[in-house]
Amino acid sequence: MLGNMLDTMQLNEQQQKAVECKDAAGMVDTSPLLIIAGAGTGKTNTIAHKTAQLILNGESPDKILLVTFARRAAGELSSRANRIIEQQQYKKNKNKQRHQPIKMSWMGTFHSISARLLREHATAIGLESDFTIMDRNDSADMMDVIRHELNFTSTDRRFPKKKTCLDIYSRCVNSQQALEDILDAHFPYCREWHQELKTLFATYAKAKMEQICLDYDDLLLYCYHMAQVPQIAQQIRDQFDYILVDEYQDTNVLQAGILMGFFPTGKGLTVVGDDAQSIYSFRAANVDNILTFPEQFSPPARVISLTQNYRSHQSILDLSNALLSEGSEGYKVALFSERKSGAKPKLVTVEDDTKQAEYIVETLLAAREQGVELKKQAILFRASHHSDRLELELTRRNIPYVKHGGLKFLEAAHVKDLLSIIRWADNPKHKISAFRILKLLPSVGPKIADKVINMLTEKQYVFSELLDFPVPALAKTLFLELIKVVSAIGNNEIGWSAQVNQVISVYKTLLEINYDDHFVRFGDIEQLAQISQQFSSRERFLTELTLDPPQSTGDLSGPPLIDDDFLILSTVHSAKGQEWNNVYVLNVADGNFPNEYAAGDKRSLEEERRLLNVAITRAKNELHLIHPMRYWVPEQQRHGDQHVYGAKSRFLTEGIMQLLEATQFPRRELNEKEKKVATAAITDIKKTVLGIWNE
DNA sequence: CACCCAAACTTTTTT
DNA sequence: AGTTTGGGTG
Numbered sequence: 001m002l003g004n005m006l007d008t009m010q011l012n013e014q015q016q017k018a019v020e021c022k023d024a025a026g027m028v029d030t031s032p033l034l035i036i037a038g039a040g041t042g043k044t045n046t047i048a049h050k051t052a053q054l055i056l057n058g059e060s061p062d063k064i065l066l067v068t069f070a071r072r073a074a075g076e077l078s079s080r081a082n083r084i085i086e087q088q089q090y091k092k093n094k095n096k097q098r099h100q101p102i103k104m105s106w107m108g109t110f111h112s113i114s115a116r117l118l119r120e121h122a123t124a125i126g127l128e129s130d131f132t133i134m135d136r137n138d139s140a141d142m143m144d145v146i147r148h149e150l151n152f153t154s155t156d157r158r159f160p161k162k163k164t165c166l167d168i169y170s171r172c173v174n175s176q177q178a179l180e181d182i183l184d185a186h187f188p189y190c191r192e193w194h195q196e197l198k199t200l201f202a203t204y205a206k207a208k209m210e211q212i213c214l215d216y217d218d219l220l221l222y223c224y225h226m227a228q229v230p231q232i233a234q235q236i237r238d239q240f241d242y243i244l245v246d247e248y249q250d251t252n253v254l255q256a257g258i259l260m261g262f263f264p265t266g267k268g269l270t271v272v273g274d275d276a277q278s279i280y281s282f283r284a285a286n287v288d289n290i291l292t293f294p295e296q297f298s299p300p301a302r303v304i305s306l307t308q309n310y311r312s313h314q315s316i317l318d319l320s321n322a323l324l325s326e327g328s329e330g331y332k333v334a335l336f337s338e339r340k341s342g343a344k345p346k347l348v349t350v351e352d353d354t355k356q357a358e359y360i361v362e363t364l365l366a367a368r369e370q371g372v373e374l375k376k377q378a379i380l381f382r383a384s385h386h387s388d389r390l391e392l393e394l395t396r397r398n399i400p401y402v403k404h405g406g407l408k409f410l411e412a413a414h415v416k417d418l419l420s421i422i423r424w425a426d427n428p429k430h431k432i433s434a435f436r437i438l439k440l441l442p443s444v445g446p447k448i449a450d451k452v453i454n455m456l457t458e459k460q461y462v463f464s465e466l467l468d469f470p471v472p473a474l475a476k477t478l479f480l481e482l483i484k485v486v487s488a489i490g491n492n493e494i495g496w497s498a499q500v501n502q503v504i505s506v507y508k509t510l511l512e513i514n515y516d517d518h519f520v521r522f523g524d525i526e527q528l529a530q531i532s533q534q535f536s537s538r539e540r541f542l543t544e545l546t547l548d549p550p551q552s553t554g555d556l557s558g559p560p561l562i563d564d565d566f567l568i569l570s571t572v573h574s575a576k577g578q579e580w581n582n583v584y585v586l587n588v589a590d591g592n593f594p595n596e597y598a599a600g601d602k603r604s605l606e607e608e609r610r611l612l613n614v615a616i617t618r619a620k621n622e623l624h625l626i627h628p629m630r631y632w633v634p635e636q637q638r639h640g641d642q643h644v645y646g647a648k649s650r651f652l653t654e655g656i657m658q659l660l661e662a663t664q665f666p667r668r669e670l671n672e673k674e675k676k677v678a679t680a681a682i683t684d685i686k687k688t689v690l691g692i693w694n695e
Numbered sequence: 696c697a698c699c700c701a702a703a704c705t706t707t708t709t710t
Numbered sequence: 711a712g713t714t715t716g717g718g719t720g
Binding site for chain 3 (some may be wrong): 153161162
């Protein structure tokens, strides 16, 4: 995917230096290292080579810890490292014997590695090792229940929504900052609720403990605190000789704290990243982590920059370089490419989002005519809903596409239902799941569900005790069936695949009762059953699925999509690490790039600049920045149906404009001759259309 | 107490 | 356009 395939086995001088890591005397150097890898500079390849090199030198794969940003990247890295090892061994002894594929067991995201370390060392820190991991939705639901219980909802002023509450909480944890500071900086409109929020969060934390649940933030938080326990830290330190961390620019205080806690001297530690692509501050990522990394150690860590870009041609890089140089912080590494010629990036001004959609469809179809498959083109945008108008147009014209960062498979109500049954069986204390399932029974609502859960608590979480609970008559049969299944699963009376079958057979009825479109939904359920069998156990299934949710429905069924050629629609955030021949960026106007909520604060503004930079540097050949003069803003309901006039993005300064080719769409009026043809044609067509009635 | 409907209110990006 | 809240009905 990345870079030029021909270059896979060959490294340039900078990459070689980053891989080899020897000191002046030619001795192996394990002192801390920072690799600044600009966009498209073959970062993945370099890390893969480095890993392969270590293994070829005799290092055990089990002693290498590889931390990536997303699971996707981990898979790519591992297969590439294996390819390199295979090639090298073949070169060395020319034997036909294929080596056993290396299995890197310690490879994953900070969250998944943390989960694993916590399960292993749970007893040492007084934690149950079979904790349930809650995804964002579970956590939000739990927040919701608690804020109702605390009576924060029935007040004259409206309390923040459950998701907002969770966002605030999450930010406090991940940045390790006080609630008041977070509210002032990022949620000023919730400031008045700070006392209630504090109570809410305290109760939420307690509830999680009672129900043996850890949310995403807890995984890091617990691990961070575990790293402060000297004996455990030492044990984990001894477990690893080399630690490689990718996308370091997007780590937060907790993640950096985990690293520094376990590996304070930085021995064997390599972090890789690009501060110019740090775009996750809303998740409390802190660019300072990468900016100050070298000074964390004495002597300071070495820094190697990769600056040769293998993706784009020079005029795209010129734009990126110029954009970044107008920013106010960072390592400011200018990228260069050997491809000196290429079309100047375009800034296309269109009237509104309808015209924007038209322009894109027209241009990308023209490109396809020229031989650029849809797959090699992508539409990028700031927020998920920005592509709504375009999606309509694509559907109308039968252009297949896949959207990343949109509605997730796991967010579909029926998928959540099914998972809830399994989760509840897995962890009877998991109230959120229990509540969700029970409410699906006919004539069972919040009150009855609550009673059932209380009963279960009283009876020490033994499911069979529920069998004679007085549920409403209508619910009786289903209720009994449900409890029997859940009980059997919880006790592991049957194997994993039988468990799934039983759950589905109960849920099928519930699905039919609760959803009109149950036919369509059942398809997803069957798909989920298929996926479940790829995992060896229930615990693995639940953990993996919450930590690495599939990006789109297409991910699950594998490659056989509707068509083999399809267009990619993606948020800029989800587009990280990817590349396409032609890239179209939607709504490049003030309000989006930069986002209006970020424009006030200097640091957020810089992040917006980097976000635009990420979008730009995805393009290999053609880059189209589209600037609608008016666009629809759904939040602006104050005056009803309203368009907002998008001012030109403040990032497009005069210097930047020099590097862009500014055009209009529609390009021009028809000339006289064309007008005549058009008029004649439409007259004829109208005649024909009416003609059929006049026969 | 469950369920349905109408009105009010919305801050983007995601492991 | 989707979520959340409150009110009315059965």
